[in-house]
Amino acid sequence: MSIRYGLLALLEQGPRYGSQLRAEFESRTGSAWPLNIGQVYTTLGRLERDGLIVPEGGGDAKQQLYAITDSGRDELARWFTQPVDRTHPSRDELAIKLAMAVGTPGLDVAAIIQAQRRHTLAAMQDYTRLKARALAAGPGSSDDIAWLLVLEQLIFTAEAETRWLDHCESRLLRLAAARPPAAEPPAPGPASPATDRPKARGGTSS
Structure with missing residues (x-):
């Protein structure tokens, strides 16, 4: 649209x-x-x-x-x-990825979060450098001002995504700590004398 x-x-x-x-x-x-x-x-x-x-x-x-x-x-x-409708947000690939990851056995969700955080922080640094360059050039055309607004939106979005990733990591750690440990199978008890003794074979001795 x-x-x-x-x-x-x-x-x-x-x-x-x-x-x-x-x-x-x-x-x-x-x-x-x-x-x-x-x-x-x-x-x-x-x-x-x-x-x-x-x-x-x-x-x-x-x-x-x-x-x-x-x-x-x-x-x-x-x-x-009219305000942009936020009641029906577009699909976010990162949110879908994490939602699927937490229910997939064998995945290191913390590693996924850390890799995404590094990528998002690197992107935010790139946007910040572009913003500094745009500001150093001074006020220009309406296109320059529009580009600056877009850059700032990208920076704020990256900042928000980083905070959300921090929140996801903290929540998963709290849930893992609160989860009861898996029940261990009961240790075998002492063997019964009647069952532990090997059965005699053959007849009785004279």
């Missing part, structure tokens, strides 16, 4: 070609979420089907100029004014 409305927001500023939309979308978001050109044209086709944009002029699909319609502007205005 974000691609759909992102393209509408760019078209609201004036007609664009598909290749222009792709380049401007990536420029605005700092290529944090690179677009496949096929995604762009598929989304444009759906926007046109829904009456939110119209083609302008001639040319084939790859050289077609698109413009937003009044219905498209209304749809875009609703998107900007």
